[in-house]
Amino acid sequence: MSHLDDLFGQTGRVAFVTGASSGLGIHAAKALAKTGAAVALVARREDRLNEVARELEAIGTIACVIPGDVTDRTAMEQAFDTAESELGGVDILLHGAGIARLKRAERHTRADWDDVLAVDLNSSFELSQIFAERFRARDDADAGRIIYLSSVMGTVGNSVHRAVSYQAAKHGVQGLMKQLAIEWAGHDITVNSIAPSYFPTEMTVDPATGEIPPAMHERMQLFTPMRRTGRPEEIETAVAFLASRASTYVTGTTVPVDGGWTAW
Template structure:
């Protein structure tokens, strides 16, 4: 048995990448897991992978940008798996484009999925958890909510808003015994990240340059982010709320430049 035994966890964006890694991690920890992703995503593969860990699994095709779809998904999970104890609010998309070239449609799609979708999931989680006065929620932010990078102005706008929303929700829901935190992944080997290199002339070089900008000199595996999400959702983090856990290999705080030489005596 683990701390998640008997708990029901809901993960959005669960068909691949970080969401799938989190769902598998929670399944291995003996939680019942509800997988939410877009209807067109490969939820059957995700369901099979989580079921292989021995967990009760429910896969639901849902659009987080549609509040009614979110409401129905939560109701179905509670009806079939039981009261929801933990939510990883993870679904998101990315668009890489210069600011001046970002279309209204691209921006609206980012806001609808990343920001409005995160809000709808967070709101529904609060609605089902408040009467029971317990629960844990982890929102997915990004290292790019903390630093600037060319081509991501619209994306960072949504992720920065998620971090602010996390803090406000943590303050509001604390009196109901509900913890709200966020995790901000750095560069991670997800299908969404790798798609950004489609059409690049030399993707291997670009990936190597990206890794070189990280203090740990490598790109994260989704499972490494999942372990941090699992911690924040568990009782091990019972006194943690309103916190943003940055999991970026030191990219936003360390400069991987230069080497340590031999000690030199400095004369004044």
């Protein structure tokens, strides 16, 4: 085994990846597959998950498709049951599912607020609880990893979009991440987040054109020192690092993948 395999290889480990039907979640799943993990793919759109599973199998790993809604705790308990029976005990939780509502604060309804917090924040907590309880019950477990796809919007206000529920939820994820890192440090579980700035995904592109609307794109680039949006594959190395043995002493922190957005 090479030194890099020793540090980053995930052969024999199992990852549970939510948001795996689209965008950054697909690349997170690919990063884990490329390093050798078996991957449970979770989101609501089964057809999309099947496509991703085929891509992962072409990389040479095992993938298991588990359709489900991350806001349904019972469904997520069952999803973990399925992942465990198909692939084995889960070592890595990568929570990538997320939504945003782009509306001024004064137009945000209570339903907008609740929907965003349910997916972006509440499910982060509930999935982490489910993962940690099962991980701790295993004697054979190596090191547990929880990784959230958070956002630069978890630490600063948003100069491009009006999305108060998203800001609040992602700030909540950052607090959750730090507190769980402290509480679970003694259980051999690290808890970290990745903070992307802007990437072209279903969340940010206009479905009619498949591109970020030009006026928005201009603002995104203006606020990014590197003067461009991210390429979705640029998320992969951060995922591989935080999931690996190369990050055994890294917990309670955030890896920005943001072209310098938070460096101003």
